[in-house]
Amino acid sequence: MELDERKMKILQAVVRNYLETGEPVGSRTISKYTDLNLSSATIRNEMADLEEMGYIVQPHTSAGRIPSDKGYRLYVDCMLREKEKEVDEIKELLLEKEEKLDDLLKQAAKALAVNTNYATMISSPRFHQNKLKFIQLSRVGSGQLLAVIVTEGNVIKNHIIETAETFDDEALLKLNLLMNTNLTGLSVEEINLSMISVLKKQAGVHSDIIGNVLDAVAEAIRSDDDLEIYTSGANNILKYPELADRERAGELIHTFEEKQPLTELALGSLASENTGIRVYIGDEAPVESLRDCSVVTATYEIEDGIKGTIGIVGPKRMDYDRVVGTLKQLKNQLDDLYSKG
Amino acid sequence: MELDERKMKILQAVVRNYLETGEPVGSRTISKYTDLNLSSATIRNEMADLEEMGYIVQPHTSAGRIPSDKGYRLYVDCMLREKEKEVDEIKELLLEKEEKLDDLLKQAAKALAVNTNYATMISSPRFHQNKLKFIQLSRVGSGQLLAVIVTEGNVIKNHIIETAETFDDEALLKLNLLMNTNLTGLSVEEINLSMISVLKKQAGVHSDIIGNVLDAVAEAIRSDDDLEIYTSGANNILKYPELADRERAGELIHTFEEKQPLTELALGSLASENTGIRVYIGDEAPVESLRDCSVVTATYEIEDGIKGTIGIVGPKRMDYDRVVGTLKQLKNQLDDLYSKG
DNA sequence: GTTAGCACTCACCTCGTTCGAGTGCTAACA
DNA sequence: TGTTAGCACTCGAACGAGGTGAGTGCTAAC
Numbered sequence: 126m127e128l129d130e131r132k133m134k135i136l137q138a139v140v141r142n143y144l145e146t147g148e149p150v151g152s153r154t155i156s157k158y159t160d161l162n163l164s165s166a167t168i169r170n171e172m173a174d175l176e177e178m179g180y181i182v183q184p185h186t187s188a189g190r191i192p193s194d195k196g197y198r199l200y201v202d203c204m205l206r207e208k209e210k211e212v213d214e215i216k217e218l219l220l221e222k223e224e225k226l227d228d229l230l231k232q233a234a235k236a237l238a239v240n241t242n243y244a245t246m247i248s249s250p251r252f253h254q255n256k257l258k259f260i261q262l263s264r265v266g267s268g269q270l271l272a273v274i275v276t277e278g279n280v281i282k283n284h285i286i287e288t289a290e291t292f293d294d295e296a297l298l299k300l301n302l303l304m305n306t307n308l309t310g311l312s313v314e315e316i317n318l319s320m321i322s323v324l325k326k327q328a329g330v331h332s333d334i335i336g337n338v339l340d341a342v343a344e345a346i347r348s349d350d351d352l353e354i355y356t357s358g359a360n361n362i363l364k365y366p367e368l369a370d371r372e373r374a375g376e377l378i379h380t381f382e383e384k385q386p387l388t389e390l391a392l393g394s395l396a397s398e399n400t401g402i403r404v405y406i407g408d409e410a411p412v413e414s415l416r417d418c419s420v421v422t423a424t425y426e427i428e429d430g431i432k433g434t435i436g437i438v439g440p441k442r443m444d445y446d447r448v449v450g451t452l453k454q455l456k457n458q459l460d461d462l463y464s465k466g
Numbered sequence: 467m468e469l470d471e472r473k474m475k476i477l478q479a480v481v482r483n484y485l486e487t488g489e490p491v492g493s494r495t496i497s498k499y500t501d502l503n504l505s506s507a508t509i510r511n512e513m514a515d516l517e518e519m520g521y522i523v524q525p526h527t528s529a530g531r532i533p534s535d536k537g538y539r540l541y542v543d544c545m546l547r548e549k550e551k552e553v554d555e556i557k558e559l560l561l562e563k564e565e566k567l568d569d570l571l572k573q574a575a576k577a578l579a580v581n582t583n584y585a586t587m588i589s590s591p592r593f594h595q596n597k598l599k600f601i602q603l604s605r606v607g608s609g610q611l612l613a614v615i616v617t618e619g620n621v622i623k624n625h626i627i628e629t630a631e632t633f634d635d636e637a638l639l640k641l642n643l644l645m646n647t648n649l650t651g652l653s654v655e656e657i658n659l660s661m662i663s664v665l666k667k668q669a670g671v672h673s674d675i676i677g678n679v680l681d682a683v684a685e686a687i688r689s690d691d692d693l694e695i696y697t698s699g700a701n702n703i704l705k706y707p708e709l710a711d712r713e714r715a716g717e718l719i720h721t722f723e724e725k726q727p728l729t730e731l732a733l734g735s736l737a738s739e740n741t742g743i744r745v746y747i748g749d750e751a752p753v754e755s756l757r758d759c760s761v762v763t764a765t766y767e768i769e770d771g772i773k774g775t776i777g778i779v780g781p782k783r784m785d786y787d788r789v790v791g792t793l794k795q796l797k798n799q800l801d802d803l804y805s806k807g
Numbered sequence: 808g809t810t811a812g813c814a815c816t817c818a819c820c821t822c823g824t825t826c827g828a829g830t831g832c833t834a835a836c837a
Numbered sequence: 838t839g840t841t842a843g844c845a846c847t848c849g850a851a852c853g854a855g856g857t858g859a860g861t862g863c864t865a866a867c
Contacts, residue, residue: 166843169829170831186829187846189828263602265600265616273612273614273624281626359719360715363715363719371704378700382699506860507810507811508808524861526818528816528859530861
């Protein structure tokens with residue numbers, strides 16, 4: 126069967142109405158709601174067709190129709206295409222440039238949650254080609270060395286190394302000089318075995334410590350595993366009856382508290398080439414526990430190649446329109462903050 | 467009116483039974499439940515007294531009684547006193563010594579939540595007399611200095627300072643030496659104005675930067691504001707019907723996500739001299755949003771004076787017995803991990 | 808002081824009824 | 838041939854009546 130323009134309009138009306146009310150929507154409503162000027166009976170016929178094609182479903186006989194995942198999908202695809210042209214005029218999210226990136230991201234997640242009434246997440250940026258910028262060893266106690274490692278983008282990692290050796294100031298100075306001259310500007314892939322052996326040779330009596338330091342460096346640069354996730358508004362889940370039953374809500378809140386499952390989402394969004402906005406409906410989401418929700422993600426980029434993910438989780442009857450707009454807004458604000466700063 | 471032993475026993479029976487079932491408990495139940503060998507009628511008379519004294523309440527006429535906050539309080543006080551002697555035989559919580567303290571604490575919160583089925587929090591330790599141990603400035607980019615500040619207990623803080631001045635290696639070396647010789651071992655109170663002016667004088671042309679660095683030091687040492695809170699099991703809230711209604715649950719989950727309000731709890735627990743286990747019932751809790759819950763906190767101490775707070779939040783009909791035991795257990799395990807390590 | 812008995816209360820469950828929104832089908836109409 | 842009015846039908850939700858049972862307070866007897 127063909128999906129002609131009229132069916133399209135009716136589907137759109139069903140979705141729109143359902144997004145607003147959360148109740149199944151009947152033929153009579155649509156006959157009044159739209160500018161189609163069709164009687165409810167005609168709408169009924171069309172709706173029967175739409176149901177047959179799988180775009181809408183009836184929770185039970187004698188109830189109205191609600192959109193299926195497939196219906197949402199079609200709606201979102203069309204809507205996004207139209208929206209692309211419009212200029213978003215949404216009120217400014219309150220973001221002030223923060224001293225620390227993590228505070229800023231926390232703040233952003235919160236602003237987004239308050240603004241949309243959905244649960245939100247935002248991942249710390251991930252550095253694609255992460256290079257060493259600076260490294261320093263200091264003595265902070267007997268048998269303890271502090272390794273401070275700074276990578277491009279000014280991400281700072283600290284690592285305490287326990288060691289039996291003792292280092293005087295001069296030895297440390299030498300070691301620091303040695304490592305900075307040899308390692309600065311390199312990515313983890315470029316630090317290979319031959320380089321390591323050269324370093325060890327040059328380090329002389331203190332060659333043992335080199336291995337420890339390099340382990341710390343490797344860990345600091347490979348930021349895959351510690352992608353920080355900031356969340357906010359998990360309690361918003363409870364505002365939507367279709368998600369608020371004991372079991373579902375519990376699982377969702379657990380997901381937002383544990384955060385770990387959400388990295389999946391963040392990485393998925395980063396991996397794809399498409400830097401725009403992505404919408405997952407129901408089962409499409411890459412995270413098991415979000416299968417009853419819709420998820421909208423966007424990728425932000427605060428500097429060249431330094432990207433993170435913003436995500437919004439809500440019921441399938443999410444106000445996609447507004448969410449997409451707000452996400453773009455936030456994206457832009459993050460961009461602005463960092464291109465200026 | 468006097469609270470004789472019989473009334474005490476009846477109150478205890480009411481509480482016990484209510485903890486188990488969550489249902490109001492009637493006189494007949496108690497007459498069978500206890501070894502008092504009294505008829506339900508007698509129990510009824512006693513319960514009327516207990517109600518008059520405020521230890522129990524009736525949700526409505528012709529329902530059984532449930533303990534009031536005051537009733538719980540009495541029960542808990544007696545119970546804890548008795549329990550003090552017993553040896554807790556609870557299965558080991560699975561805690562492995564972690565590389566990083568924050569991972570360990572996360573893990574501890576989770577283990578506690580899984581074990582008790584309540585929502586849990588654990589604060590990072592707070593250093594009572596926090597002293598500077600080591601400080602170092604490094605150049606990490608043009609116009610950027612990295613200040614690494616290590617305080618007693620090996621807490622490391624990084625701070626990037628933007629500056630218009632340029633520093634060569636020698637100047638930095640001097641500055642570092644200057645600050646370390648003058649500041650090491652001091653607490654934030656001990657760094658006063660006269661000392662600052664001496665420092666500035668000695669710093670010569672680079673005196674401007676001293677102020678910035680000291681700000682960073684002050685922020686690092688005053689750890690009040692960034693007491694980290696780790697939470698787990700917020701979803702457990704939903705398991706208790708009396709807390710699971712939309713509004714209450716939303717508020718609670720928000721509290722656990724925001725975390726900020728929980729610092730109150732942590733600080734309160736740390737402030738008091740008593741290092742044992744504390745129970746807040748209902749309104750007693752120092753946090754507004756927890757007023758419908760019971761909160762049990764304990765203080766752990768991983769090194770001399772380095773203390774943090776563990777907390778458990780659940781319904782008033784919490785299994786105080788088990789919770790107190792488990793908390794002690796965890797306390798001990800944390801102690802052990804760090805006294806050995 | 809304790810207990811048996813009794814009248815009373817009240818949440819809760821069940822069941823039948825009504826109501827209304829919504830449907831599918833059919834027949835008539837343009 | 839597409840559209841519409843009309844009608845019988847379905848089914849969840851809301852409502853109210855009645856029954857049930859757990860629990861109470863009170864009183865009188867032991």
